[in-house]
Amino acid sequence: MEEQFILRVPPSVAERLESLLNGSAASPEEQALDLSFSENGRSGTFSIGNEQFPASLLDLPCVTESYKTYDDRALVKTADIGQMIMVRGPNESAPDTIEYRHGLTPPMRDARKRRFRREPDLNPELVQRVERDLLNIMAVNEQEDGNQNASNANKKPAPKPVTKPEAPPTTANAEEPERSDSDDTEDSA
DSSP states (O other), rough: OOOOOOEEEOOHHHHHHHHHHTTOOOOOTTTTTEEETTTSEEEEEEEEETTTEEEEEEEEEEEEEEEEEEEOOOEEOOOOOOHHHHEETTOOOOOOOSSSSSSSSSTTTTHHHSOOOOOOOOOOHHHHHHHHHHHHHHHHHHHHHHHHHHHHHSSSOOEEEEOOOOOOOOOSSSSSSSOOHHHHHHHHH
């Protein structure tokens, strides 16, 4: 599979990026395109021409599949996309989390809150107490198993039960043999 990501840019940058990709850029300075990230790997700068814009790498709330086609009939899955590079305008603030709250389309607005099950609220002290109790129970069971194995080793093996010989099967009508439907048709003919 290929490696892919979503690049979301402001409308003014999108127009310049489209003209660059269509080959209608006038000068080589306008054709310069660069994306670099800082050491943390989540924030960086996006450069197009002489302008620089802040960028952030964000995780999407769910995985998005991408497809392509060679014959306009069959679709071939090319990648699972789980991240998006969001380019912001110069005056926009950086996101405070590493996960983007919304999906790619309007119905996925605030997707984590509306569409996914919440994680249960667990008290860490309660979890530790239950874990300790389970470990104690497992230790007691292991001791009991060890004691049973030791006591079974000291005992004589139990004698095997005596099996009875099989009795012949009994029939409901002892005097008459069982008849089938084919026997009835022969008698009536």
